[in-house]
Amino acid sequence: MDAWRRLLLAVVCGVAVAGVYAAQPILEPMGHDLGLSPGLAGWIVATGQFGYLAGLVLLVPLGDVVDRRRLIAVHLTVTAAGMLLTASASAAWVAFAGLATAGLFAVVVQTAVAYAASVSPPAERGRSIGVVTSGVVVGILGARVATGMLAEVWGWRSVYAVLAVLSLGLAALALAVLPSEQRPGRPAGYGRAVASVGGLFGQRLFLTRGLVAFFLFASFGTLWSGLSLPLGAAPWRLSEGRIGLFGIAGLAGALGAARAGRWADKGRAVPVSGFALTLLIVSWAAIARLPSSLWLLVVGIVLLDFAVQVVHVSNQHLLTTANPDRISGVVGSYMVFYSLGSALGAAATTAVFSARGWAGSSLLGAGFAACALAVWAIDRRPPVDSTPPGTEAAGARRMRQEARRG
Structure with a gap:
């Protein structure tokens, strides 16, 4: 393309x-x-x-x-x-x-x-x-x-x-x-396409990558849904317009991960995901210093959004390669984990901030990131039969070989 x-x-x-x-x-x-x-x-x-x-x-x-x-x-x-x-x-x-x-x-x-x-x-x-x-x-x-x-x-x-x-x-x-699009064979009907989505939840690969996404975006939501609370309070008392400008730092980090897709194409999706999740945990150490330093907050935001984008792209690459016959279904189902994780982070960060301040919210975000890394570590070497029958295309075989190398 x-x-x-x-x-x-x-x-x-x-x-x-x-x-x-x-x-x-x-x-x-x-x-x-x-x-x-x-x-x-x-x-x-x-x-x-x-x-x-x-x-x-x-x-x-x-x-x-x-x-x-x-x-x-x-x-x-x-x-x-x-x-x-x-x-x-x-x-x-x-x-x-x-x-x-x-x-x-x-x-x-x-x-x-x-x-x-x-x-x-x-x-x-x-x-x-x-x-x-x-x-x-x-x-x-x-x-x-x-x-x-x-x-x-x-x-x-x-x-x-x-x-x-x-x-x-x-x-x-x-x-x-x-x-x-040029599609080989006759496409399935709508009813079958919707029903096939349920079969994805029987795949170990889909479930583990979905869980990684769930905790990944719970960490992401913890930051972006709760950031305005400490920035609007003492000692910073920033206006809504100035708080919104921190999105530029997140944008810089996310765009910095544009090479994530190329790393996945070279067979590095699994190890790169592990590195990015480790970096995600580290980013919260800088973000937690918000009460005393806005510069460290900016550094943490760049690292966090970089890590999130790398893992997100790697997950989608692995899943679409393993399911070439139902790409739309697998991407849509994967994004359900993304939505639920974002909602959890948004709901939890406000409650934790009210009780424990920004230090508590930072621990929450780091905890979500640690859970994502734990799931990645458990599934670092998925079994050979992690993809369903009928997806034995070259791309799927390559994905499994990549996972073993990871």
């Missing part, structure tokens, strides 16, 4: 995921304008997240049935409709309907990753996944900065209007420049 097509898919991912997280910096004005009490404003973000989880189960398996190029365009178009509905909402229920729609079809992210993996030669699959997945991190972290700037100038509705326009433009570009 050409570099500029990878870039297009990365932008698709960034715009789609930004729609899910865009409300975080603008909850107060958005809730006030829609007539929501402060206690209910959190449902603005939750609605999109619930829609996203539903899409992982119901929509992502479609990628194993129909042409993913057309599916990307359709998902982006419906996402744009949800954004426009939200931007024009005069009542809370209308906004919720738009956010749920946008969240449901934001799973175009997983379809784009699966498409990149399927059209790339085996020797370049990890590189393609790495570049496309980087768009997700840009969307999550970049949305914190861009949303605040747009809302400050034109109001919160402009955020969703801009995202809608971008989604429609990307839908047209996807149809115009992305090649159709």
Whole structure:
């Protein structure tokens, strides 16, 4: 796949995921304008997240049935409709309907990753996944900065209007420049594609990589969902705008891991994952110094996001190589672990911070990272039969050989 097509898919991912997280910096004005009490404003973000989880189960398996190029365009178009509905909402229920729609079809992210993996030669699959997945991190972290700037100038509705326009433009570009997939054999029906997802949970490889992702993103969520609490309190008392700028440090770390896909292509996914998880634990030692040093916090954020991106790309490379006949299903199911882990980190960090301060939150994040490393260590040498029957393609054999070498 050409570099500029990878870039297009990365932008698709960034715009789609930004729609899910865009409300975080603008909850107060958005809730006030829609007539929501402060206690209910959190449902603005939750609605999109619930829609996203539903899409992982119901929509992502479609990628194993129909042409993913057309599916990307359709998902982006419906996402744009949800954004426009939200931007024009005069009542809370209308906004919720738009956010749920946008969240449901934001799973175009997983379809784009699966498409990149399927059209790339085996020797370049990890590189393609790495570049496309980087768009997700840009969307999550970049949305914190861009949303605040747009809302400050034109109001919160402009955020969703801009995202809608971008989604429609990307839908047209996807149809115009992305090649159709060439799939051997006849694709399975939708019912069979959804049912096959359940079989993934019988794979040791899928379960262990999913558990690594669960603890990995619980650690990630512990930082990013709790960071504003100590930064907004004494001694720093930073404004929301300045707190959002720390997302740039996370972005630098995530983009620094762009070579993770190339490392996976060279057969280093397993050992590199172990190194990155160790680095994740180390990053919390720097992050824990937040009460006394913002510079050490920046260093810790860069290391943490670098480590998270390396492991995330390596996991997807291993799973898509082992399951070439159901790439969309395996990517979507894997992301369920990601969503649940992020939710756990977000919920736990606020409770721990209230009881034990930032030191407690830092120990929590490091603990999640240690659990991920423990799962990786246990599964460092998966058994030969870790992949299901019918996936004995060269890519799957290569993956198992790589795991043994790791």
